[in-house]
Amino acid sequence: MAALPRRIIKETQRLMQEPVPGISAVPDDSNARYFHVIVTGPEDSPFEGGLFKLELFLPEDYPMSAPKVRFITKIYHPNIDRLGRICLDILKDKWSPALQIRTVLLSIQALLSAPNPDDPLANDVAELWKVNESEAIRNAKEWTRRYAMDN
Amino acid sequence: MAEAVIDLVSDESEIKSKNGNLECPVCLQGCVHPAKLPCGHVFCYLCIKGFANQNKKCAMCRQEVPMDFLEHPNLLERLTLEDVKVFEDGYQWFYEGRNGWWRYDERANEEIEEAFKAELPNFELIICGELYVVDFKSNYQYSKRCPTRKRAIRRDKIDNVVVKGVAGIR
Numbered sequence: 107m108a109a110l111p112r113r114i115i116k117e118t119q120r121l122m123q124e125p126v127p128g129i130s131a132v133p134d135d136s137n138a139r140y141f142h143v144i145v146t147g148p149e150d151s152p153f154e155g156g157l158f159k160l161e162l163f164l165p166e167d168y169p170m171s172a173p174k175v176r177f178i179t180k181i182y183h184p185n186i187d188r189l190g191r192i193c194l195d196i197l198k199d200k201w202s203p204a205l206q207i208r209t210v211l212l213s214i215q216a217l218l219s220a221p222n223p224d225d226p227l228a229n230d231v232a233e234l235w236k237v238n239e240s241e242a243i244r245n246a247k248e249w250t251r252r253y254a255m256d257n
Numbered sequence: 258m259a260e261a262v263i264d265l266v267s268d269e270s271e272i273k274s275k276n277g278n279l280e281c282p283v284c285l286q287g288c289v290h291p292a293k294l295p296c297g298h299v300f301c302y303l304c305i306k307g308f309a310n311q312n313k314k315c316a317m318c319r320q321e322v323p324m325d326f327l328e329h330p331n332l333l334e335r336l337t338l339e340d341v342k343v344f345e346d347g348y349q350w351f352y353e354g355r356n357g358w359w360r361y362d363e364r365a366n367e368e369i370e371e372a373f374k375a376e377l378p379n380f381e382l383i384i385c386g387e388l389y390v391v392d393f394k395s396n397y398q399y400s401k402r403c404p405t406r407k408r409a410i411r412r413d414k415i416d417n418v419v420v421k422g423v424a425g426i427r
Contacts, residue, residue: 111383116285166401169283170307170386185259196261203308203386204282204316213261222259 110138114164117207129211131162139164143175145211147254148219152246153181156254160190160214162207172201173210182242182249184223184232192217193227283307283316283386289362290426292330296320302330303362303424307386327425336426341366343415351418352398353409354425362424373412 118138121131128148134140143160147153159178165171175197177190185193196205196213226232235242281288283304290302298317308314309322341360343349350369351358361369365382369391372380379392381401388401391410399407411418421427 109381113283113285166388167386170311193258194261195258198258200261202314202316202319203304216262217259220262225258225260 113169114138121207126208126212129208129215131207131211139168141207143211145215145218147250148215151219152243153183153218153250153254156250158218158254160211162211164207169203169205172197172205173207175210175214180249180253182231182246183218184221184226184228184235185217187227191227193225286364288333289364290336290424291333292326293333294320294322294326294331299333301362302332302426303385305330306425310385330426332426336423341423344370347414348412349415351411351413351420353411355421357421358411358418359421359425360423365424369410 118133128146130144131141132143134142141162141164143162145158145160147156147158157179158181161176161178163174165174175192177186177192179190180188181190187193192214194213194217196202196210221235223232223235231242231245234245279288279291279299280286281291281299281301281304283300286301288299288301291299292302292305293299294305294315296315296318298315300316304316305322306327308316309327313322314320315322341349341363350361350366352361353359360366365384368382369380372391373393378394379390382389382391382398389398390401390404391398396410397407398410399405
Protein backbone atom coordinates (compact mmCIF):
# COMPACT_ATOMS: atom_id res chain seq x y z
CA MET A 107 0.00 0.00 0.00
CA ALA A 108 1.18 3.51 -0.77
CA ALA A 109 2.58 5.64 2.02
CA LEU A 110 -0.02 7.78 3.73
CA PRO A 111 0.03 11.50 2.91
CA ARG A 112 1.49 13.54 5.76
CA ARG A 113 -1.72 15.45 6.27
CA ILE A 114 -3.60 12.23 7.10
CA ILE A 115 -0.84 11.13 9.49
CA LYS A 116 -1.00 14.50 11.22
CA GLU A 117 -4.80 14.50 11.54
CA THR A 118 -4.75 10.97 12.95
CA GLN A 119 -2.10 11.87 15.52
CA ARG A 120 -4.04 14.94 16.61
CA LEU A 121 -7.29 12.98 16.91
CA MET A 122 -5.48 10.62 19.30
CA GLN A 123 -3.64 13.31 21.27
CA GLU A 124 -6.49 15.82 21.59
CA PRO A 125 -9.71 13.84 21.20
CA VAL A 126 -12.95 15.74 20.66
CA PRO A 127 -15.35 15.35 23.62
CA GLY A 128 -18.17 13.00 22.71
CA ILE A 129 -16.48 11.76 19.54
CA SER A 130 -14.04 8.94 18.96
CA ALA A 131 -12.42 8.16 15.61
CA VAL A 132 -9.96 5.29 15.37
CA PRO A 133 -8.23 4.19 12.16
CA ASP A 134 -8.70 0.57 11.12
CA ASP A 135 -5.71 -1.73 11.73
CA SER A 136 -5.50 -2.78 8.10
CA ASN A 137 -6.55 0.46 6.36
CA ALA A 138 -5.42 3.79 7.76
CA ARG A 139 -7.92 5.64 5.52
CA TYR A 140 -10.89 3.90 7.12
CA PHE A 141 -12.01 5.15 10.55
CA HIS A 142 -14.30 3.54 13.10
CA VAL A 143 -16.28 6.41 14.60
CA ILE A 144 -18.52 6.70 17.66
CA VAL A 145 -20.54 9.86 18.24
CA THR A 146 -22.51 10.35 21.46
CA GLY A 147 -26.00 11.79 21.09
CA PRO A 148 -25.99 15.46 22.16
CA GLU A 149 -27.60 16.50 25.46
CA ASP A 150 -31.15 17.86 25.20
CA SER A 151 -31.67 16.11 21.88
CA PRO A 152 -33.81 13.00 21.27
CA PHE A 153 -30.52 11.16 20.72
CA GLU A 154 -29.16 11.85 24.23
CA GLY A 155 -27.71 8.78 25.88
CA GLY A 156 -27.13 7.01 22.57
CA LEU A 157 -23.81 5.88 21.14
CA PHE A 158 -23.90 6.05 17.35
CA LYS A 159 -21.45 4.11 15.21
CA LEU A 160 -20.34 5.59 11.91
CA GLU A 161 -17.78 4.73 9.29
CA LEU A 162 -15.57 7.35 7.69
CA PHE A 163 -13.38 6.82 4.64
CA LEU A 164 -10.79 9.20 3.21
CA PRO A 165 -10.78 8.88 -0.61
CA GLU A 166 -7.57 8.94 -2.62
CA ASP A 167 -7.88 12.64 -3.43
CA TYR A 168 -8.63 13.70 0.16
CA PRO A 169 -8.47 16.55 1.20
CA MET A 170 -9.39 17.85 -2.25
CA SER A 171 -12.58 15.82 -1.97
CA ALA A 172 -14.70 15.17 1.12
CA PRO A 173 -14.50 12.12 3.35
CA LYS A 174 -17.26 9.54 2.86
CA VAL A 175 -19.25 9.21 6.08
CA ARG A 176 -22.19 6.95 6.93
CA PHE A 177 -24.13 6.02 10.07
CA ILE A 178 -23.94 2.31 10.85
CA THR A 179 -26.27 2.53 13.86
CA LYS A 180 -29.91 2.98 12.83
CA ILE A 181 -31.09 6.51 13.58
CA TYR A 182 -34.43 8.32 13.22
CA HIS A 183 -33.46 11.68 11.72
CA PRO A 184 -34.84 13.66 8.75
CA ASN A 185 -31.41 14.24 7.20
CA ILE A 186 -30.15 10.66 7.52
CA ASP A 187 -31.66 7.89 5.41
CA ARG A 188 -32.20 4.22 6.21
CA LEU A 189 -28.80 3.33 4.74
CA GLY A 190 -27.17 5.79 7.10
CA ARG A 191 -26.32 8.29 4.37
CA ILE A 192 -26.09 11.86 5.60
CA CYS A 193 -27.44 14.89 3.77
CA LEU A 194 -25.07 17.63 4.84
CA ASP A 195 -23.74 20.41 2.61
CA ILE A 196 -20.09 20.19 3.71
CA LEU A 197 -19.98 16.53 2.68
CA LYS A 198 -21.13 17.54 -0.81
CA ASP A 199 -20.77 20.85 -2.66
CA LYS A 200 -19.70 22.92 0.37
CA TRP A 201 -16.66 20.76 1.08
CA SER A 202 -13.43 22.68 1.60
CA PRO A 203 -9.92 21.19 1.96
CA ALA A 204 -9.51 23.31 5.10
CA LEU A 205 -12.13 21.13 6.82
CA GLN A 206 -10.88 18.07 8.67
CA ILE A 207 -12.12 14.76 10.09
CA ARG A 208 -12.58 16.59 13.40
CA THR A 209 -14.71 19.41 11.97
CA VAL A 210 -16.79 17.02 9.86
CA LEU A 211 -17.68 14.88 12.88
CA LEU A 212 -18.49 17.96 14.97
CA SER A 213 -20.86 19.12 12.20
CA ILE A 214 -22.55 15.72 12.17
CA GLN A 215 -22.96 15.84 15.95
CA ALA A 216 -24.44 19.32 15.62
CA LEU A 217 -26.85 18.00 12.97
CA LEU A 218 -28.25 15.64 15.63
CA SER A 219 -29.09 18.68 17.79
CA ALA A 220 -30.60 20.60 14.90
CA PRO A 221 -32.55 18.38 12.47
CA ASN A 222 -33.67 20.17 9.34
CA PRO A 223 -36.94 18.62 8.10
CA ASP A 224 -37.28 21.24 5.35
CA ASP A 225 -34.33 19.73 3.54
CA PRO A 226 -34.81 16.03 4.06
CA LEU A 227 -33.13 12.86 2.92
CA ALA A 228 -35.49 10.54 4.80
CA ASN A 229 -38.83 11.84 3.47
CA ASP A 230 -41.24 9.96 5.74
CA VAL A 231 -39.27 11.00 8.82
CA ALA A 232 -39.14 14.62 7.68
CA GLU A 233 -42.87 14.61 6.95
CA LEU A 234 -43.73 13.46 10.46
CA TRP A 235 -41.19 15.87 11.92
CA LYS A 236 -43.09 18.71 10.22
CA VAL A 237 -46.68 17.68 10.92
CA ASN A 238 -46.25 16.12 14.36
CA GLU A 239 -42.93 17.04 15.91
CA SER A 240 -43.64 15.53 19.32
CA GLU A 241 -44.40 12.13 17.79
CA ALA A 242 -41.27 12.32 15.63
CA ILE A 243 -39.18 13.11 18.69
CA ARG A 244 -40.80 10.18 20.52
CA ASN A 245 -39.81 7.91 17.62
CA ALA A 246 -36.26 9.26 17.61
CA LYS A 247 -35.97 8.59 21.35
CA GLU A 248 -37.40 5.10 20.92
CA TRP A 249 -34.93 4.28 18.09
CA THR A 250 -32.08 5.67 20.21
CA ARG A 251 -33.11 3.37 23.08
CA ARG A 252 -33.54 0.39 20.80
CA TYR A 253 -30.49 0.69 18.53
CA ALA A 254 -27.98 3.04 20.17
CA MET A 255 -27.89 1.89 23.79
CA ASP A 256 -26.33 -1.16 25.47
CA ASN A 257 -24.48 -2.36 22.42
CA MET B 258 -29.56 19.41 2.13
CA ALA B 259 -28.86 20.38 5.74
CA GLU B 260 -26.39 23.19 6.22
CA ALA B 261 -23.48 22.57 8.53
CA VAL B 262 -23.26 24.98 11.44
CA ILE B 263 -19.49 24.96 11.36
CA ASP B 264 -17.79 28.22 10.52
CA LEU B 265 -14.48 27.83 8.74
CA VAL B 266 -13.21 31.25 9.66
CA SER B 267 -14.00 31.15 13.36
CA ASP B 268 -12.24 27.82 13.49
CA GLU B 269 -9.14 29.54 12.24
CA SER B 270 -6.12 29.67 14.48
CA GLU B 271 -2.69 30.72 13.41
CA ILE B 272 -0.62 27.72 14.31
CA LYS B 273 3.10 27.81 13.83
CA SER B 274 4.84 24.63 12.84
CA LYS B 275 8.17 23.45 14.22
CA ASN B 276 10.28 25.42 11.77
CA GLY B 277 8.46 28.63 12.69
CA ASN B 278 6.45 28.83 9.48
CA LEU B 279 2.74 29.47 9.55
CA GLU B 280 0.87 26.18 9.34
CA CYS B 281 -1.00 25.79 6.06
CA PRO B 282 -4.68 24.92 6.73
CA VAL B 283 -4.72 22.55 3.75
CA CYS B 284 -1.60 20.37 4.12
CA LEU B 285 -1.30 21.00 7.90
CA GLN B 286 2.44 21.54 7.54
CA GLY B 287 4.63 24.62 7.57
CA CYS B 288 3.80 26.76 4.53
CA VAL B 289 6.09 26.15 1.56
CA HIS B 290 6.23 29.33 -0.55
CA PRO B 291 3.46 30.95 1.51
CA ALA B 292 1.10 33.08 -0.57
CA LYS B 293 -1.62 35.45 0.62
CA LEU B 294 -4.97 35.67 -1.13
CA PRO B 295 -6.80 39.04 -1.34
CA CYS B 296 -9.06 37.89 1.55
CA GLY B 297 -5.95 37.68 3.75
CA HIS B 298 -5.72 33.90 4.10
CA VAL B 299 -2.31 32.32 3.71
CA PHE B 300 -1.53 28.88 2.26
CA CYS B 301 1.32 27.10 0.45
CA TYR B 302 1.44 28.31 -3.16
CA LEU B 303 0.83 24.74 -4.37
CA CYS B 304 -2.07 24.20 -1.95
CA ILE B 305 -3.77 27.32 -3.39
CA LYS B 306 -3.13 25.91 -6.87
CA GLY B 307 -4.87 22.70 -5.76
CA PHE B 308 -8.13 24.31 -4.67
CA ALA B 309 -8.01 27.12 -7.24
CA ASN B 310 -7.93 24.47 -9.99
CA GLN B 311 -10.91 22.79 -8.38
CA ASN B 312 -13.46 25.49 -7.49
CA LYS B 313 -11.54 28.81 -7.56
CA LYS B 314 -12.50 29.64 -3.98
CA CYS B 315 -10.46 30.29 -0.83
CA ALA B 316 -10.51 27.15 1.35
CA MET B 317 -11.11 29.26 4.48
CA CYS B 318 -13.73 31.84 3.50
CA ARG B 319 -14.80 30.76 -0.01
CA GLN B 320 -14.01 34.17 -1.48
CA GLU B 321 -13.07 33.85 -5.14
CA VAL B 322 -9.40 33.39 -6.08
CA PRO B 323 -8.50 36.01 -8.75
CA MET B 324 -8.02 34.58 -12.26
CA ASP B 325 -4.39 35.65 -12.52
CA PHE B 326 -3.35 34.72 -8.98
CA LEU B 327 -1.42 31.58 -9.96
CA GLU B 328 0.53 33.51 -12.60
CA HIS B 329 1.16 36.43 -10.26
CA PRO B 330 0.92 35.14 -6.71
CA ASN B 331 1.32 37.39 -3.69
CA LEU B 332 4.26 35.54 -2.15
CA LEU B 333 5.21 36.38 1.42
CA GLU B 334 8.84 35.38 0.95
CA ARG B 335 11.06 36.16 -1.98
CA LEU B 336 12.11 33.18 -4.00
CA THR B 337 15.82 32.54 -3.69
CA LEU B 338 18.13 29.93 -5.13
CA GLU B 339 18.82 28.58 -1.66
CA ASP B 340 15.16 27.68 -1.18
CA VAL B 341 15.61 24.13 -2.35
CA LYS B 342 18.00 21.88 -0.54
CA VAL B 343 20.87 20.47 -2.55
CA PHE B 344 21.86 16.96 -1.44
CA GLU B 345 25.37 16.05 -0.26
CA ASP B 346 26.48 15.05 -3.73
CA GLY B 347 25.34 18.39 -5.19
CA TYR B 348 22.21 16.97 -6.83
CA GLN B 349 18.54 17.85 -6.61
CA TRP B 350 15.29 16.89 -8.36
CA PHE B 351 13.77 18.56 -11.45
CA TYR B 352 10.67 18.02 -13.59
CA GLU B 353 9.93 19.02 -17.15
CA GLY B 354 7.10 21.49 -17.64
CA ARG B 355 6.20 24.57 -19.65
CA ASN B 356 9.07 24.46 -22.20
CA GLY B 357 11.82 23.64 -19.80
CA TRP B 358 12.95 22.25 -16.49
CA TRP B 359 11.61 23.30 -13.11
CA ARG B 360 12.76 22.55 -9.61
CA TYR B 361 10.42 20.79 -7.23
CA ASP B 362 9.57 22.72 -4.09
CA GLU B 363 11.60 21.98 -1.00
CA ARG B 364 9.19 19.45 0.47
CA ALA B 365 8.62 17.43 -2.71
CA ASN B 366 12.37 17.49 -3.39
CA GLU B 367 13.06 15.93 0.00
CA GLU B 368 10.24 13.39 -0.18
CA ILE B 369 11.39 12.20 -3.62
CA GLU B 370 14.99 11.94 -2.44
CA GLU B 371 13.91 9.93 0.60
CA ALA B 372 12.12 7.39 -1.62
CA PHE B 373 15.02 7.36 -4.10
CA LYS B 374 17.56 6.65 -1.33
CA ALA B 375 15.31 3.90 0.02
CA GLU B 376 15.58 2.39 -3.50
CA LEU B 377 11.82 2.22 -3.99
CA PRO B 378 10.88 1.53 -7.64
CA ASN B 379 8.21 4.24 -7.45
CA PHE B 380 6.29 6.23 -4.92
CA GLU B 381 3.19 8.39 -4.56
CA LEU B 382 3.29 12.10 -3.98
CA ILE B 383 0.56 14.72 -3.64
CA ILE B 384 1.13 17.86 -5.71
CA CYS B 385 -1.59 20.54 -5.80
CA GLY B 386 -3.93 18.09 -4.13
CA GLU B 387 -3.53 15.59 -6.95
CA LEU B 388 -1.95 12.19 -6.49
CA TYR B 389 1.10 11.55 -8.68
CA VAL B 390 3.30 8.50 -9.07
CA VAL B 391 7.03 9.11 -9.35
CA ASP B 392 8.57 6.23 -11.30
CA PHE B 393 12.34 5.97 -10.85
CA LYS B 394 12.75 3.28 -13.53
CA SER B 395 11.42 5.36 -16.41
CA ASN B 396 12.15 8.72 -14.73
CA TYR B 397 8.63 9.95 -15.18
CA GLN B 398 6.03 11.47 -12.92
CA TYR B 399 2.42 10.77 -13.87
CA SER B 400 -1.03 11.56 -12.51
CA LYS B 401 -2.58 8.51 -10.89
CA ARG B 402 -6.09 9.56 -11.97
CA CYS B 403 -4.98 10.30 -15.51
CA PRO B 404 -1.72 8.42 -16.29
CA THR B 405 -1.32 10.03 -19.71
CA ARG B 406 -0.54 13.28 -17.94
CA LYS B 407 3.13 12.63 -17.44
CA ARG B 408 6.32 14.58 -17.14
CA ALA B 409 9.98 13.67 -17.29
CA ILE B 410 11.95 14.01 -14.07
CA ARG B 411 15.68 14.07 -13.44
CA ARG B 412 18.13 14.13 -10.58
CA ASP B 413 20.94 16.44 -11.57
CA LYS B 414 23.29 19.24 -10.59
CA ILE B 415 21.93 22.75 -10.90
CA ASP B 416 24.78 23.71 -13.27
CA ASN B 417 23.61 21.11 -15.80
CA VAL B 418 20.06 22.40 -15.98
CA VAL B 419 18.56 25.61 -17.33
CA VAL B 420 15.90 26.23 -14.73
CA LYS B 421 12.63 28.09 -15.30
CA GLY B 422 11.67 28.39 -11.65
CA VAL B 423 10.47 26.47 -8.62
CA ALA B 424 7.22 24.50 -8.66
CA GLY B 425 5.54 26.81 -11.15
CA ILE B 426 6.83 30.05 -9.62
CA ARG B 427 9.17 32.06 -11.80
